[in-house]
Amino acid sequence: MPSSPSTSRTLFDDDRTGIIYRTAARIIYEKGFDATSMSEIAEALDLTKPGLYYYVKGKKELLYSIMRCAMNLLDSDVVEPAALIADPEERLRVIIREHARLLTNEAGALAILIDEDGGLSAEHREDIAKRKRAYFEFLRRTLEALEAEGRLREVDSTVAAFSLLGMVMWIARWYDSKGRLASEKVVQDVTEIALAGMLVPRSKESMGLAQVQ
Amino acid sequence: MPSSPSTSRTLFDDDRTGIIYRTAARIIYEKGFDATSMSEIAEALDLTKPGLYYYVKGKKELLYSIMRCAMNLLDSDVVEPAALIADPEERLRVIIREHARLLTNEAGALAILIDEDGGLSAEHREDIAKRKRAYFEFLRRTLEALEAEGRLREVDSTVAAFSLLGMVMWIARWYDSKGRLASEKVVQDVTEIALAGMLVPRSKESMGLAQVQ
DNA sequence: GAATATTTACCGACCGGTAGGTAAACCGGT
DNA sequence: ACCGGTTTACCTACCGGTCGGTAAATATTC
Numbered sequence: 199m200p201s202s203p204s205t206s207r208t209l210f211d212d213d214r215t216g217i218i219y220r221t222a223a224r225i226i227y228e229k230g231f232d233a234t235s236m237s238e239i240a241e242a243l244d245l246t247k248p249g250l251y252y253y254v255k256g257k258k259e260l261l262y263s264i265m266r267c268a269m270n271l272l273d274s275d276v277v278e279p280a281a282l283i284a285d286p287e288e289r290l291r292v293i294i295r296e297h298a299r300l301l302t303n304e305a306g307a308l309a310i311l312i313d314e315d316g317g318l319s320a321e322h323r324e325d326i327a328k329r330k331r332a333y334f335e336f337l338r339r340t341l342e343a344l345e346a347e348g349r350l351r352e353v354d355s356t357v358a359a360f361s362l363l364g365m366v367m368w369i370a371r372w373y374d375s376k377g378r379l380a381s382e383k384v385v386q387d388v389t390e391i392a393l394a395g396m397l398v399p400r401s402k403e404s405m406g407l408a409q410v411q
Numbered sequence: 412m413p414s415s416p417s418t419s420r421t422l423f424d425d426d427r428t429g430i431i432y433r434t435a436a437r438i439i440y441e442k443g444f445d446a447t448s449m450s451e452i453a454e455a456l457d458l459t460k461p462g463l464y465y466y467v468k469g470k471k472e473l474l475y476s477i478m479r480c481a482m483n484l485l486d487s488d489v490v491e492p493a494a495l496i497a498d499p500e501e502r503l504r505v506i507i508r509e510h511a512r513l514l515t516n517e518a519g520a521l522a523i524l525i526d527e528d529g530g531l532s533a534e535h536r537e538d539i540a541k542r543k544r545a546y547f548e549f550l551r552r553t554l555e556a557l558e559a560e561g562r563l564r565e566v567d568s569t570v571a572a573f574s575l576l577g578m579v580m581w582i583a584r585w586y587d588s589k590g591r592l593a594s595e596k597v598v599q600d601v602t603e604i605a606l607a608g609m610l611v612p613r614s615k616e617s618m619g620l621a622q623v624q
Numbered sequence: 625g626a627a628t629a630t631t632t633a634c635c636g637a638c639c640g641g642t643a644g645g646t647a648a649a650c651c652g653g654t
Numbered sequence: 655a656c657c658g659g660t661t662t663a664c665c666t667a668c669c670g671g672t673c674g675g676t677a678a679a680t681a682t683t684c
Contacts, residue, residue: 368577
């Protein structure tokens, strides 16, 4: 069995399994999990079906591995940097910005996380769900910290967290890297909309550089 | 052949086909289109597969019919009322509010519209895509009207429209009618967040009752 | 109003096709 | 000679969809 079939150091390794995960993620993202056959994935890798099965244990395992990699990516690129920031407003901004940035770049793998969890076995699904929940709670706690300082609007923190998540996750569905909009413009705008939707408007005293129109 | 296999007057009729569409929509929404077999749908209706095929022409046709009904619902409950409103801010509020309200009620059928369009034939998919696009453009034009009056933040109207859509559509994924949050509270909060995210803050002159913390 | 004809609403059995998955043979490098 | 990597050939299971048939309701004729 080659290298590490499931540990995946940081995100996608550069070895064969890494390439397999990435390719599979792209195809599954484009066509949907059920609609994608193992033969198709194998063909895209210049392999036959059993050739692919040499590297992966099964279709569900493959999906699970991809999802774990995606969650790792989310943790390392979004949660870890954000967790270092004390100020809740600034932390929120980093979460939104980095998550959005991630989605405009490595859309395929990340987007699978959104849907396609029906393809997992019960235990695997619970595992992924737990990690998703952890991310959600991280976001929600940030909003509650904001609330404690009177800087969050008068909305339920759960509703607010889901609204943010929806706005950001949705990017994967519509953003086209070859389209009119530059990825950084999208990230900027979404971040601004999200922050403005959450924060209670600062009445007069403008500290630091305000978002000028 | 029974009544109207595809015309569907306003939304879901109360006849047999209506019940079939609703049931099928719920199951397909829960399990995904590909993962749902016609036998399962039939079983849920206390029918055998051929019994179900007496009412529907095929699996794809069934999905298409459900989607058309869902789009009709969106048009009649969201677009039509909103189209009557001249003021762009008020119109935007109605769009968000009514769309959110629809999702907290008849989630199953509406949510299918989001994903699952891969199950359609090329022509059917194009037809649904066209109607979706029309809705999106309706939303975007509203934002541009807002922009023309200097009431929209300095963001791209396309990005803004997608962000709104994501936030609202996402409700179908997380809202549980049997959960802690009352549907109207969710609708209210999402509407507030969405509006606040779009509108440039009114500097001084506060008209009407402002949202006080 | 009884007998007949026709439609409605459905079922059991089955077919063609395809997908996930496997066993065993094969091959190239060291 | 061996072992990582790959292929050919195949099995089983299931799914969409059809065919022939049928019990009950409905319409039609006399």
